[in-house]
Amino acid sequence: MAWMSWTVPTALFFSAIGLILIGMTIWQTVSPSVERQGVIPLPTTRGDRLFIGLLSSAFIHLAFVASTELHVAFATVFCLFWMMAVMRWG
Amino acid sequence: MNKIENNKAWFLVLPVFILVAFSAIIPLMTVVNYSVQDIFDPSTRYFVGTEWFVQVMHDAELQAALLRQFVFSLTILSIEIPLGIGVALLMPTKGKAASLGLILVAIPLLIPWNVVGTIWQIYGRADIGLFGAALNAIGIEYNYASNPTHAWLTVVLMDVWHWTPLVALLCYSGLRAIPEMYYQAARIDKASRWAVFRYIQLPKLTNVLIIGVLLRFMDSFMIYTEPFVLTGGGPGNTTTFLSQSLVKQAIGQFDLGPAAAFSLVYFLIILLVCWLFYTIIMNMQNDKRG
Incomplete structure (x- = not known):
């Protein structure tokens, strides 16, 4: 490898x-998983919310490195909370 | 009635999973590895963190290529979709004329991409090309090699010529699938031609149109060969799209790190758009069912 x-x-x-x-x-x-609708205006399963969370986290990281000079770990920590929020309320 | 669930069937997907892993997942993982390193040769490489991503996100040339890519994709979609519907509506539906129509419309789709580029490169030339020479003969100074507007026009025309047939064939199949009773009902109601299109044909075409838009968006967003052969990205950088910028960086300059970072940004954009389309399609199907 x-x-x-x-x-x-x-x-x-x-x-x-x-x-x-x-x-x-x-x-x-x-x-x-049972499909349900939360804050995201779509009925989503657990897997859907994971995908949405991961994809949006990738864009959050890109926006973060493009607009700030802070260490990317800040974006990662923010995205951890973001992922939890999407999984819980998304 | 209760649906029987048998998760053992998932093992049948295993061969496809292995194939996709070899052809897509492992290469993608390698690209991610490249994107965080400065690679001089396989044994000399340094971890640079997000440096290439920062560089890529601030690279004016790549931003311009991204903007051109969106403008190009939206332009060809706004032409090819209505034109494809129009062609499908005009195509004969019965007898030998229908077969002949299908063959004629499908011809551009059978031509390899680099040949399409070559055809249009010659076709558009002011000295020996029919299109270029004809425009110059009627007093329009047309030269796609030196004028950016003409270069754009030629690339767009080429794409429309090459790919409108795909939209037309998709719409044609969609139109053929509409049951005759809808038209009979429209005749009883004395519906106009426009009303038949607006309230019967267009709603019934929605699913194939979404597939058509998705295919054309993805394909046009990844376009490489045709403009590369036709204009080489010029004049200047005016027809340099994302794939060309990427190839120039990865293979021309051998900047594997920045090229890998840029590939991932490119991949994420396509993934986002595909997900949006997939969600729209699935929601529309659910709305119809429910």
């Missing part, structure tokens, strides 16, 4: 994504 030029942060990032997907699969098996 050396040709993939791995770094520790990207390995952690993909591990986190992998763990989230495994966790969501187990959660879905134990307690199947």
